[in-house]
Amino acid sequence: MNKQEYWNLTAAMLRTGLLGYGGGPSTIPLFKHEAVDRYQWMDDSEFAEVLAIANTLPGPIATKLAAYLGYQRRGILGAVLAVASHILPTCIAIIALFSFISVFSTSSIISGMIAAVVPVVCVMLAIMAFEFGNKAVKGLGYLLGFALLCLAFILLYVIQLHPAIVIVLFLMYGAFHFSLLGKMTDKQHKRGVDS
Secondary structure (H helix, E strand, O other), X not given: OOHHHHHHHHHHHHHHHHHOOOOHHHHHHHHHHHHHHHOOOOOHHHHHHHHHHHHHOOOOHHHHHHHHHHHHHHHHHHHHHHHHHHHHHHHHHHHXXXXXXXXXXXXXXXXXXXXXXXXXXXXXXXXXXXXXXXXXHHHHOHHHHHHHHHHHHXXXXXXXXXXXXXXXXXXXXXXXXXXXXXXXXXXXXXXXXHO
């Protein structure tokens, strides 16, 4: 039993739980930092796949990511430990601060703190979106990448399809696209061998 692995998992999930101010979307860059940059449990493309699948499932995105990372690293015990480490600080904070909620809700200091954090969360999400977009363009090309971006915008904001449906559609297309590319590469390779 590797105690260091359990400690790393606990520490990573505590950080995402403590620093993930603003709900699920704001924690995604924190999860990416811990899983990809700090501990290198997975690469960018695997994290993007996990994030896409987690978005299609019901429930809060942060707990799904914590459960997946814990399960990937240490099985069921790791999943339980990761989820508990992620949500426990918030649960304790809510219970401890419950009696002060009326004071906090009218406090100008708290309103200022919230206003100051919003731009930081926006920048973190924008950086992550840029990185994912950059990877999509490398894999699909500029024209197809832009076309799929426009299609996603139309499906989400014009037609107003549920995001899970759009993600599933794009996952299905991605599987088809890369299997088609694999077949084309195999044919080109056979032509090169034959000639």
